[in-house]
Amino acid sequence: MTAPLWRWLPAAACMLIIFLLSARTGNQLDGWLPWAQELFPGLKSFDPVHYFAYFVLALTFAYGFGFRRIDARRALYVILLSIAYGATDEWHQAYVPGRSPDWADLLHDGIGAAAAAVVLVVWRLWRLRGSRTRNYSG
Template identity: 70%
Template sequence: MEANRASFRIVLRWLPAVACMAIIFALSARTGGELDGWLPWARKLFPGLETFDPVHYVAYFALAVAFAIGFGFGRMNAWRCLLVLVLSVAYGATDEWHQSYVPGRSPDWGDLLHDGIGAAVAVAAIWLWRRARLLASSKNYSGS
């Protein structure tokens, strides 16, 4: 019975990652014409950045956080942070490959770079959060 609960908790922890990957897949399956309706609106927010697509940063930031939740957010160490970054970029690469089959879309190294930047910012934030928590708990433990 306890093993079933533990397994269920593990599945629940990974659901955000699965949901993020499904959303990214669904968005990348949209044709170029479908995207033309909202990309100009997003680019108006950032004048002068014609090639800027904030969705990549947000999506892969969220995916990296979701992977960290799957691995156990409170147990993120350097190796797990690196693994989260590698998994995020690897998923970004598969997403770019997927787009090569979508009409009006093509793989783009720049998009993969933006995916990696979004994931790296998330990993850096997770790492800093974890280090701050460890520092705070060591100060509390030492009685300071």
């Protein structure tokens, strides 16, 4: 059974947010950096944002597939979908003034997505282990 279509709305919203942020020019982002550095001292660039954004995107993709059914195969799909979207995002940035595609950004996107997939698979295994323990202790 497949997940209902509405379960993919968070992923669509997350992709839209990433797209809109990627459409900011280099000058606009440079203006945001000092404000972000006040919130997060030590932030030198927006590179860490890639980890976070694609961690969240991967979670929304997993939600679309159904969190409770996440397994290694679906986790791989989540990672691949996230990287594919990251690649389209980098391509899009080639057309934004003051921005350019960057392989390092795509790597950060993939790492963020993979971290989310690992967390979800471990969470599912922990839940399955807990349910087996409860079933045997009765």
